[in-house]
Amino acid sequence: IESAAPGEAEQPSWRYLRFRLSPGADDEVSSYLDALIADQILAPVIAQHSTDIVLWRFHRRWPGDATGHQFSFVFFAPAPVAGRLVLQVERDPLLDRLRSDGHLVEFRMDELIAGRATDPAGTSDASWPADVRREWPKFIMGASRMWLGLVQSEAAKHDGLDLYERYQAVEMALDELWFSE
8 A cells, every 4th residue: 555645544545355266167156255255354354443444345246257256345444444454354364275275366455546535435336316326335335234244144054064165055045045035
């Protein structure tokens, strides 16, 4: 993280922790890895820095393009908090395991472009009405909290399984929940 001008270090801005993931052995998306990363790597970070992270959310994507499957943690926090957060994730042994097991292609932090970075609505779609742009970050943070809570509840039910099997079971159970409810 570049050093900020005086006063800017405490100004929250948008950043993305991006986990680019490889396809599974069958060339299918291993979307269960999103839940694993959210629960095992990011939930402790969110809990530890909850008073310093103003807004946050998860973003899941897996189109058949050059980027492919990428799970992101998008957060609005001051630069010193972002630095501590990145270090905590980089030091997590599970990140190394995901790499060595061939699941993690790349981990990086990106910052939102200047001009919108310090706007709480800066990650909202610019084509939306101003009121929707302003409220979207709060709404999607709530949706992300709900999803994480469901992941954690379901993961607790499958504690005896191998790590990857556990989160495959979590993904299947949550898919069933969404389809049935």
